[in-house]
Amino acid sequence: MSFLTDNREGIQHLLMGNEAIARGALEAGVNVASGYPGTPSSEIIETLARVSGERNLYVEWSTNEKVALEVAAAASFAKLRSLCAMKQVGMNVASDFLLHLALCGTRGGMVVVTCDDPGALSSSNEGESRHFARMFEIPLLEPGDFQEAKNMAKWAFELSEEIRNVVIVRSVTRVSHASGNVKLGRLSQTQRHAEFKYDDDALETYEGPAESTPVGHKHTLQQEKIKKVAEIFEESPFNTYHGPEKPELLIITSSVCNLYTKEAINLLGVEERVGLLKLGTTWPLPPKLLKRYLSTTDKIMIVEEVLPFLEENIKILAAEQAKEIGAKTFYGKNDGSIPSVGELNPDLVVLALSKILSTGYMAMPSEYKKRFQDSSFVVVPDRGRTFCPGCPHRASFWSIHNALQMDNRKGFVCGDIGCYAMGRLSCGFNTTKTLHAMGSGTGLASGFGKLAKFGMDQPVLAVCGDSTFFHAVMPALVNAVHHNSNITLVVLDNSGTAMTGFQPHPGLTVNAMGEEAPAIDIAKVCEAMGAVVEIRDPFDLEGTRNTLNRLIEKEEGVKVFILRQGCALSPEKRHAKEYDMRIDEALCLGEDCGCNRLCTRIFQCPGLIWDREKNRAMIDEVLCVGCGVCSSICPAEAIKKEEVA
Amino acid sequence: MGKTQLSKDPYNMVVTGVGGQGNVMASRVLSNMLIRNGYYVTVGETFGASQRGGSVMSHIRVSAQSVWSPQIPKGRADLIVSLEPVEAIRVLEIYGNQKVKTLTNTRPIYPVGVISGELDYPSIEEIKASVKNLSPTAWFIDATDQAIKLGNPVLGNIIMIGAMSGMGELPLYREDFKEVILDSLPEGNLNVNLKAFDIGASMLRKQDGAVFDVS
Numbered sequence A: 001m002s003f004l005t006d007n008r009e010g011i012q013h014l015l016m017g018n019e020a021i022a023r024g025a026l027e028a029g030v031n032v033a034s035g036y037p038g039t040p041s042s043e044i045i046e047t048l049a050r051v052s053g054e055r056n057l058y059v060e061w062s063t064n065e066k067v068a069l070e071v072a073a074a075a076s077f078a079k080l081r082s083l084c085a086m087k088q089v090g091m092n093v094a095s096d097f098l099l100h101l102a103l104c105g106t107r108g109g110m111v112v113v114t115c116d117d118p119g120a121l122s123s124s125n126e127g128e129s130r131h132f133a134r135m136f137e138i139p140l141l142e143p144g145d146f147q148e149a150k151n152m153a154k155w156a157f158e159l160s161e162e163i164r165n166v167v168i169v170r171s172v173t174r175v176s177h178a179s180g181n182v183k184l185g186r187l188s189q190t191q192r193h194a195e196f197k198y199d200d201d202a203l204e205t206y207e208g209p210a211e212s213t214p215v216g217h218k219h220t221l222q223q224e225k226i227k228k229v230a231e232i233f234e235e236s237p238f239n240t241y242h243g244p245e246k247p248e249l250l251i252i253t254s255s256v257c258n259l260y261t262k263e264a265i266n267l268l269g270v271e272e273r274v275g276l277l278k279l280g281t282t283w284p285l286p287p288k289l290l291k292r293y294l295s296t297t298d299k300i301m302i303v304e305e306v307l308p309f310l311e312e313n314i315k316i317l318a319a320e321q322a323k324e325i326g327a328k329t330f331y332g333k334n335d336g337s338i339p340s341v342g343e344l345n346p347d348l349v350v351l352a353l354s355k356i357l358s359t360g361y362m363a364m365p366s367e368y369k370k371r372f373q374d375s376s377f378v379v380v381p382d383r384g385r386t387f388c389p390g391c392p393h394r395a396s397f398w399s400i401h402n403a404l405q406m407d408n409r410k411g412f413v414c415g416d417i418g419c420y421a422m423g424r425l426s427c428g429f430n431t432t433k434t435l436h437a438m439g440s441g442t443g444l445a446s447g448f449g450k451l452a453k454f455g456m457d458q459p460v461l462a463v464c465g466d467s468t469f470f471h472a473v474m475p476a477l478v479n480a481v482h483h484n485s486n487i488t489l490v491v492l493d494n495s496g497t498a499m500t501g502f503q504p505h506p507g508l509t510v511n512a513m514g515e516e517a518p519a520i521d522i523a524k525v526c527e528a529m530g531a532v533v534e535i536r537d538p539f540d541l542e543g544t545r546n547t548l549n550r551l552i553e554k555e556e557g558v559k560v561f562i563l564r565q566g567c568a569l570s571p572e573k574r575h576a577k578e579y580d581m582r583i584d585e586a587l588c589l590g591e592d593c594g595c596n597r598l599c600t601r602i603f604q605c606p607g608l609i610w611d612r613e614k615n616r617a618m619i620d621e622v623l624c625v626g627c628g629v630c631s632s633i634c635p636a637e638a639i640k641k642e643e644v645a
Numbered sequence B: 001m002g003k004t005q006l007s008k009d010p011y012n013m014v015v016t017g018v019g020g021q022g023n024v025m026a027s028r029v030l031s032n033m034l035i036r037n038g039y040y041v042t043v044g045e046t047f048g049a050s051q052r053g054g055s056v057m058s059h060i061r062v063s064a065q066s067v068w069s070p071q072i073p074k075g076r077a078d079l080i081v082s083l084e085p086v087e088a089i090r091v092l093e094i095y096g097n098q099k100v101k102t103l104t105n106t107r108p109i110y111p112v113g114v115i116s117g118e119l120d121y122p123s124i125e126e127i128k129a130s131v132k133n134l135s136p137t138a139w140f141i142d143a144t145d146q147a148i149k150l151g152n153p154v155l156g157n158i159i160m161i162g163a164m165s166g167m168g169e170l171p172l173y174r175e176d177f178k179e180v181i182l183d184s185l186p187e188g189n190l191n192v193n194l195k196a197f198d199i200g201a202s203m204l205r206k207q208d209g210a211v212f213d214v215s
């Protein structure tokens, strides 16, 4: 039985952190859920969307995170329970509204889930979202395992309703995308009626207009709420301690670092020497609880990922209480015991711990390590990331790259966020030269496109995906058109948010709940803005390159070139080969071809490999998806395609 | 049928391969089979960007006690299951030890650097020699080729899961496999999946001794 509908209390399921959060929300009786897809957060909304019918939810993939937060807040203002999920970068996008929301307060329980990505496993930054809680004076919870992810998500709604403000639950990749046993509770049976009451006085936060003003009054109320939260957190079961009464070293940690630290203590066998205080309520910190534990020893280590958030806040508390608890020695990020960059793992915690406790540890015996140096031992080739076989982006970048070469004025492409961020790698022929936030490619291009006055004569291009177009490119494009910036925007329209698993976006005819939805036509939007628009199939390599060269040569204004072709992994395309491919070995000239092995050395589709013995190209029947593109690359016409009957 | 006890607690398993091979699917099926036998199972995965053609790993930890870290400590794998041959070595170099067991699918997927000619891909004989050097119990099977015979290379992962069950190392039973597939796939696919599972199981059951090669 699916964990989403299973109502047997105490039954265990293997749940991904994100699924556990979704389940917790269902147990809390969430009514509305919104978000914008982003690894590692996407499965929360996806999971809730799956049961939107059965559980009578409204679930949407919003245009961007700020809109998502506003949609969720509206539900809260109407006294429903709502959840809004995003990855760490989304918090930056949503933060403008979040600041105002925190001041205004909420009505129905409202929870923001942010999933950080320490180590940037699937991000272009290592952003830290915990600071938003301190900056905006709202409560912060961090689950330390999968069971807690569910329990906390549920309790966060209750806390939000108790204090009438939004609550942040912060997860990380290794919680969100890891799985573990979770004991279920009961699904909520509460029905809520939506009504937005606004007739009371503006100073009354619950039934009056929802506003962040008058600021002085609201800010005072907000600070009273956060003081109350600190009291509530003193008693929270999410803060746990394991270890001796008077440990030699006290470790304070939160989130997945709890599991790493537990493991490290176990690996070193120092259970008798080390105490582990795991905090689940990390803003505001409960001062009395910390005072109690800080008093047990003089040596404190703080284990956390990204910025020293706990470390700094604990140090402030320790300084305030110095008279009673005495001077402490702190180990953590500031003294270099814990690395300041990248994600942690059990070994890094072991390393820090064994130094402080002067114990030895060897992950791998040297006798075993020596075997790697044996002369017969093979060198394992690096495995660079690349576009999937049959990916439309490979074809698109091929044409963009060739068009710029032909144009020969040192033109360049501003990149953006999605699978096509790999346009900067060899699989994208190193075509993109900038990479920042969602929509920044077009914004940067808009700026570059105005530099002719200062002598810049390079053609300026930008790329963006269809989902990114709606998320953040539109305002930048308006800016470029209005200021008559000379740029070409290539929209890589692959009909979905491929990177994160095909969530629908406003350009498609279906919404998150699978209902029919009016699609917004990117071409028409761009035309209405006043851009010149062309559309092509990127699998037509020659046509694409010619059109692009023509657009780049145009002197004035904004040109939009839409390259439309579905993602190779899209549900419609998976298992549907368009062409059977084969190499005509008589025609393939091998290394003598004179093309410098354009097919494999340059184009690099994983489906097309090189048979060294035969000195011929070869199709890998397992990997090739039969898109047919490589056949137009071979100058000797040795790559044959035949339509699948 | 007698139930297999864990030879170690937690029992640490790495399932590795190349993005797009179905690593996550394989680890999900395995973990769901294990949890049906009452164990705590913790799984750590790589998702998203790293899945596009890069090396991927799932860490699966099985315990009668509790959940563990979703990342296995270095040098602490008990079993490495590799859907692609060189990936086995890549993982052994980090998580291997004198006792580690390995199960390797012998079908290579060439990295882009190899396709372009900048890097070399070792021969399957060289790979086998290195794996055996690092892993005293090493199984090799041609799961993908068998799966192609069944009509779909993706079934290679199921053959690998069958093989793991045939190993007898872990409580991985055919009945549980059936239930898990029924839960997660439309009914129509059950038979071919069971067939793939049985092929894998019999490939390993046939073998005894320390180094097995049925590729």
Ligand code: SF4
Pocket: A386, A387, A388, A390, A391, A392, A393, A419, A494, A498, A499, A567, A568, A569, A570, B052
């Ligand atoms: S998932 Fe789609 S868009 Fe992304 S690399 Fe693969 S084929 Fe290209």
Ligand code: SF4
Pocket: A389, A390, A581, A605, A606, A607, A608, A619, A623, A624, A625, A626, A627, A628, A629, A630, A631
């Ligand atoms: S047809 Fe060519 S380009 Fe397309 S997937 Fe197959 S090998 Fe790759």
